[in-house]
Amino acid sequence: MDIAKLAGVDAVKLVVMIVQAAQAVRHNKKTCQQLVHHVKIIGDLLKKLQNSEMMQQPEIRNGLNELEEILRQAYMLVTSCQNNSYIYHLVMSKRQAEQFRVLQNRIASCLQVFPLISHIDTSDRLDQILEIIYPTRSQTVKEVPGLITGCLNPSTTICSHRDASLKDLSHLITESFKFNLFQLIDATNNFSHENQIGQGTFGCVYKGRLHNGLEVAVKRCFESPSSPNQIDVQDLEFQNEIHFLTKLQHTNIIKLVGYCIHGKERILVYEYMSNGSFDTFISGMFKDNKTASGLACTVPDN
Numbered sequence: 001m002d003i004a005k006l007a008g009v010d011a012v013k014l015v016v017m018i019v020q021a022a023q024a025v026r027h028n029k030k031t032c033q034q035l036v037h038h039v040k041i042i043g044d045l046l047k048k049l050q051n052s053e054m055m056q057q058p059e060i061r062n063g064l065n066e067l068e069e070i071l072r073q074a075y076m077l078v079t080s081c082q083n084n085s086y087i088y089h090l091v092m093s094k095r096q097a098e099q100f101r102v103l104q105n106r107i108a109s110c111l112q113v114f115p116l117i118s119h120i121d122t123s124d125r126l127d128q129i130l131e132i133i134y135p136t137r138s139q140t141v142k143e144v145p146g147l148i149t150g151c152l153n154p155s156t157t158i159c160s161h162r163d164a165s166l167k168d169l170s171h172l173i174t175e176s177f178k179f180n181l182f183q184l185i186d187a188t189n190n191f192s193h194e195n196q197i198g199q200g201t202f203g204c205v206y207k208g209r210l211h212n213g214l215e216v217a218v219k220r221c222f223e224s225p226s227s228p229n230q231i232d233v234q235d236l237e238f239q240n241e242i243h244f245l246t247k248l249q250h251t252n253i254i255k256l257v258g259y260c261i262h263g264k265e266r267i268l269v270y271e272y273m274s275n276g277s278f279d280t281f282i283s284g285m286f287k288d289n290k291t292a293s294g295l296a297c298t299v300p301d302n
């Protein structure tokens, strides 16, 4: 097939075509399977992002166009491996090997960009949620507890995302909630076993008391895995949680009091909930017929 004939085919369709084509290859079977493995990952990620409004943004579209171009080449390469001719294989094998190498590199670079795209997408969605919760153009952060030295001045006004860039906003907020590690060591009796009140997927939770007397639940995240990419993803998830909870201050949302980043340590500090466990609290919220979403929050009915 001529590559020009693939011009209108979108990325998801190209992924399907590549997977099918790989089933009929005669040469380079193993290399084709490796390529298909990565192409399938891309396909799954694309399906997840498909309905996101962000996919229509010009900079994302440009990236997608490039991705489609890579996938078209991948399809052509895989179909060329279906050729049965021994002579063809002999003549082309060196060239194909080089093409596979180049494509694998380009695909690997694409895969590195996905966590970033997904991070931007999550931030966009959070902004949309905020818009529902706080429809006013701006709001004063009066409810943010003034617990830490250098905490936000209560009169500080946070503009809505229409007025300030998300980057500036999240920087402004997250900087104001920072704890240092020693404050948390002090609060939790050096993360002692006696202070441990639970454990979740991401880390152990300790009961603690801050200098000002406030009881807190301190979630000390498990150490990041050693692969550099995985650390990036885990850090993005950590930042997302800070970003999300610091922006959402509502009576039915567990308040994030602060966070700490120190070397490999990633720690989140929440208000302590004395009225039973986290699960009890969540099921209680459901009994109230309120909507709950991902991070155990409820959204006002109005």
Ligand SMILES: Nc1ncnc2c1ncn2[C@@H]1O[C@H](COP(=O)(O)OP(=O)(O)OP(=O)(O)O)[C@@H](O)[C@H]1O
Residues within 6 Å of the ligand: 197, 198, 199, 200, 201, 202, 203, 204, 205, 217, 219, 254, 270, 271, 272, 273, 274, 277, 278, 279
């Ligand atoms: N703010 C809090 N106040 C009191 N106890 C808490 C608080 N947050 C967590 N806990 C306790 O720590 C346990 C673990 O909580 P964590 O949020 O880490 O995980 P989870 O939500 O239970 O599970 P997962 O992380 O898998 O979603 C909870 O079951 C609860 O007993």
